[in-house]
Amino acid sequence: MAIGSTYKVVELVGSSSESVQQAIDGAIARAAQTIRNLDWFEVREIRGTIDGGAANWYQVKLGIGFRVDSGEDVSQD
Amino acid sequence: MAIGSTYKVVELVGSSSESVQQAIDGAIARAAQTIRNLDWFEVREIRGTIDGGAANWYQVKLGIGFRVDSGEDVSQD
Amino acid sequence: MAIGSTYKVVELVGSSSESVQQAIDGAIARAAQTIRNLDWFEVREIRGTIDGGAANWYQVKLGIGFRVDSGEDVSQD
Amino acid sequence: MAIGSTYKVVELVGSSSESVQQAIDGAIARAAQTIRNLDWFEVREIRGTIDGGAANWYQVKLGIGFRVDSGEDVSQD
Amino acid sequence: MAIGSTYKVVELVGSSSESVQQAIDGAIARAAQTIRNLDWFEVREIRGTIDGGAANWYQVKLGIGFRVDSGEDVSQD
Amino acid sequence: MAIGSTYKVVELVGSSSESVQQAIDGAIARAAQTIRNLDWFEVREIRGTIDGGAANWYQVKLGIGFRVDSGEDVSQD
Amino acid sequence: MAIGSTYKVVELVGSSSESVQQAIDGAIARAAQTIRNLDWFEVREIRGTIDGGAANWYQVKLGIGFRVDSGEDVSQD
Amino acid sequence: MAIGSTYKVVELVGSSSESVQQAIDGAIARAAQTIRNLDWFEVREIRGTIDGGAANWYQVKLGIGFRVDSGEDVSQD
Amino acid sequence: MAIGSTYKVVELVGSSSESVQQAIDGAIARAAQTIRNLDWFEVREIRGTIDGGAANWYQVKLGIGFRVDSGEDVSQD
Amino acid sequence: MAIGSTYKVVELVGSSSESVQQAIDGAIARAAQTIRNLDWFEVREIRGTIDGGAANWYQVKLGIGFRVDSGEDVSQD
Amino acid sequence: MAIGSTYKVVELVGSSSESVQQAIDGAIARAAQTIRNLDWFEVREIRGTIDGGAANWYQVKLGIGFRVDSGEDVSQD
Amino acid sequence: MAIGSTYKVVELVGSSSESVQQAIDGAIARAAQTIRNLDWFEVREIRGTIDGGAANWYQVKLGIGFRVDSGEDVSQD
Structure with missing residues (x-):
């Protein structure tokens, strides 16, 4: 029995001139440019x-939730 | 420093046999037929x-929110 | 596949000196005096x-929700 | 024992460049320009x-809630 | 004046690799395979x-809501 | 100190042409036709x-909550 | 411009074997036995x-809300 | 490792003819007349x-939350 | 068919340096020192x-809910 | 791009005389006696x-959520 | 039709010994010291x-929401 | 009368294979590795x-809330 990973959740607003669906996908894609280990939204x-x-x-x-690796600064999203 | 515009919010339900997206768009389009200055939803x-x-x-x-112009009756949506 | 009817929802408070039930019914009856096509509450x-x-x-x-006919002004409840 | 008055609630957004307090007051003042019998917010x-x-x-x-008089059209705010 | 139909609501999670819309439709389609009288979601x-x-x-x-017929076991979804 | 009973909650919608009260009672009565050990709503x-x-x-x-006896299948409501 | 009355809200649960309506009324009646200036629920x-x-x-x-008179202890409901 | 203080929360409504801010302050001041150890709101x-x-x-x-001292009756606010 | 008992609910915050569980238990134990007929939390x-x-x-x-006996002052918690 | 699995969520109440933690675990254990493919709570x-x-x-x-296999009746929890 | 800007929302608590209004303004001013493109709160x-x-x-x-420019790390607030 | 400290709140998910309590403690401990002045959760x-x-x-x-010192970048958690 042990403590598991810690995850961080950042709040983003995606926008699209086309659809709700594209706004969701855009925010996730944007997050993926600089955050590793994205896990759920x-x-x-x-x-x-x-x-x-x-x-x-x-x-x-x-x-948007992502796993924080042990060496990382959680104050860095 | 001053008071700014007043906005009114009406509640509409859009419906579509095709998608959630089209139900959203349909309600906004319907509002636009008779309401000026639509601003957000x-x-x-x-x-x-x-x-x-x-x-x-x-x-x-x-x-659905829209700006109410100064001469308008807010009891008129 | 097409866009369907648009409905508008107005918020009313009914009051009764007798019961919660009568307050509900009174608000609906009042709405029915001037709004056509009432659909749900x-x-x-x-x-x-x-x-x-x-x-x-x-x-x-x-x-209280009601169907907005195509020729009507949705800014008119 | 009887049915009492019906009240209608409209949703307005007041805005002010000065304070939250002024935004509240501005929306009420705006409502008062065209709605009689304002009762609560x-x-x-x-x-x-x-x-x-x-x-x-x-x-x-x-x-913003107001009493609807018996002869009025509740579809008129 | 009488008691009307009883409806049961089951909670399902649909999933899709394509869109939110398809996840909704997939859950409804899955429910429809074994539940009769589906009514709303x-x-x-x-x-x-x-x-x-x-x-x-x-x-x-x-x-997802569906009408429960009189002879049916409501413990059977 | 021990684990106690497990209860299951099913979601039903009762309907009545007469009153809110009768709609509540109707849904409970319907549940009681096929579910034992009903406990609360x-x-x-x-x-x-x-x-x-x-x-x-x-x-x-x-x-509507009911106690699940030890031999029962909780997948059976 | 001045500070007005202070009101206190106590949380009570009324119960009745007959109806939701009677449970509401019973809780209010019980509150009225020992609390003055009851105002709203x-x-x-x-x-x-x-x-x-x-x-x-x-x-x-x-x-259940009631006005607290100036000489009273608000810690006394 | 030990159990700490217990706090009680009472619900008050402050009123002011001037501002939301003054209504907040008035309710706290009123509570302070008869309750010791006020802690947060x-x-x-x-x-x-x-x-x-x-x-x-x-x-x-x-x-409004306040610490209940060990000798006090929590039924006394 | 009759009106049943009235219950009162007081809001307490328990605290513990050890665990969430102990904070819950501490608040209930504290309530029990001066309130009779505690029923649920x-x-x-x-x-x-x-x-x-x-x-x-x-x-x-x-x-924390408790039954109010008929002779008691509900303004006394 | 395809529709994925459907999951069903049942609502259970676990009880324990010992702790909140044990009540959670008891409800999950009880669900596991008769439901396959339990996934989350x-x-x-x-x-x-x-x-x-x-x-x-x-x-x-x-x-409590679980995957519904393709041959199963979702009306069977 | 295209994907638009992405916004990030950070959660801050402002504090003031004077008023609710000043606590709001203080938090926004503090955010503005190190975050560009602040947009709404x-x-x-x-x-x-x-x-x-x-x-x-x-x-x-x-x-507090702000636009994330294309070259920025969203993990940097 | 002055503006006080600003606090930032980050959202973390702790996980544990043992208990809810340990998941809470793990997330706080993880936050403490890289964030100073942690204040509440x-x-x-x-x-x-x-x-x-x-x-x-x-x-x-x-x-998880923490005080932001005056020289710090709030965009750095």
Whole structure:
């Protein structure tokens, strides 16, 4: 019986002019550029802005979790 | 330092036989037919009805916010 | 596959000196006087005022949903 | 024992460049320009925008309740 | 005035490697294989797992409601 | 000091054309037809449908808890 | 401009073998036996116990608010 | 390793004709008149009444926590 | 059919330097010193303070319910 | 790109006279007696009963998720 | 149609001995010292500590959102 | 009257094969390896994974708050 890995969750908002789905994927892709060991995401809010009678930006707030390796500074996301 | 614009939020439910995305877009488009100055939306609920073993209507409840101009009656959405 | 009807939800508080049930029914009846195509209701809050050691008004906040016809102004509830 | 008044709740967002307090007051004052019989308000969300290292707009979402007189159209806020 | 039908709600999580939309549809389709009289669904949670810098599984938790016929055992979903 | 009984909670929606109260009682009575050892209920949602200017069905979603005996299959409600 | 009255809210659970309505009324009546200046109540939870295939006790948790007079000890409800 | 102090939380609603801030401060000051060892507060609700087109009472519901000394009756707030 | 017992719920925060479990038990034991007829508890919040790189106090907020006998003052917890 | 597994979530309440931890473990162990492919759990509520001045039963409500194999009846938990 | 900017939300708690308003402003000002492109804030919790019969620190928890430029490490707030 | 310290809250998930308690402690200990001035924690979610008929990992999501010194970059956790 032992303590396992620690994970950190950062909150990101992805945006897309096309769809809610693309806003989710964009935020995850952006996180993946600089964070290793991404593990899961949770959708926390779906909203957006409207212009010209249609949504121009879909905005999805995500919690994105990743494993923190033992040598890493958790204050560094 | 001053008071800024007032916004009103109406609650609409869009429906689509195709997708959650289209239900969102449909509600916004419908709002745009008669409301000026639409500004943002917030997804509040995603649900739907099932018929014949599949969703036949996706229903998305949205709060839709718009700026109320100074001469307008806020009791008029 | 197509976009379906749009529904609007208005928030009303019914009140009754008799019961929670009557407060619900009163709000729906009041809505029906001026809104066509009422479709469903959701109870959002049950509260009331007390006078003389008993509830004198039961107050029930409802979301009441109705179908918006194509020619109607959604800014008109 | 009888059915009492019906109240309607509209959702407004007040904004102020000065304070949360002023954003609340501004939304109520705006509602009062066109709605009679205003009765109570409920704060539902406090947020705002940031520019130049400080909040430039405080935005407060309020539910504002008012009594609907018997002859009025509840679809008219 | 009478008691109407009773409905049961089961909680399922659909998963898809493609989209949130497909995860919803997959869970409903799976429910339809063994449950009759499916009536509605409610989205309760949207999350997923990440692998290789992108979501590999979108996971949507749904409440799925169906009518329970009079002769049926409600302990049988 | 020991592990005690396990309880299972099923989610049912009762409906009544008469009252919220009857919708609650109907769902419990329906559960009692096929589930033994019913122990408690929790009201999770009160809503309904409207037809002809009045509620035609009151719908109450309940969590209904019951003790699972040691020989029983918890996958059987 | 001045500070107004302070109100205290106590949480009580009323119970009735007959109905949700009676459980609400019973809790208020009980509060009124020893608390002066009762002002309002808020329903926070509706649940109950089941025996013999029917609800034997409806239990409603209420917040009950009352004005605290200036000479009173707020630690005394 | 030991059990520490126990704290009690009472729920008060402060009111002010001037501001949300003053309603908070008023409720704390009122609590301090008769409760020793006040430790923290949590804002739970901000609402108010409207008269003459403006808020006449701001009402803030607070949980107020205080340490219960060993000889005290926790049933005495 | 009759009105049953009334219960009161007080909110206490137990604290322990050892564990969440002990903080729960400590709050209940403290309540039992001066309150008769304790009946149930509900965990509402788990938090704590950190000192020297570890939790020094686990703090658990509980609602603790007890039956109010007919002769008692409910304003006395 | 394809639809993945479907999971079902059942709601169980475990109980223990010893600890919150044991109540969690007991509910999972009980589920494991008759459900295959258990995958995860979510704690939804922690409460309990009090007798003789101490908790006599800790009760933890869990959502327990498991994979539904393709040949299985999801109406069978 | 394209993916738009990604935003990150950090959670800060501002504190002030003077007012809730100043605690909000202080947290935003502190964030602005080291974070570029601050865009919006959301109030998540208002609480504080009490000493000498009055609030000595007002504490406001904010989510503060800012745009992440393309070359930046999102693990760096 | 002055602005006080700013605190930052990071969200971590601790895991343990032994207990919920150990998962909490592990996450705090991990945070303490690289973050100074840790001040408090809040439990936000308790869940876990199941393998072989028992929980193999208890996972607890915590908000962990710490004071940000004046010279520090808040974008560095």
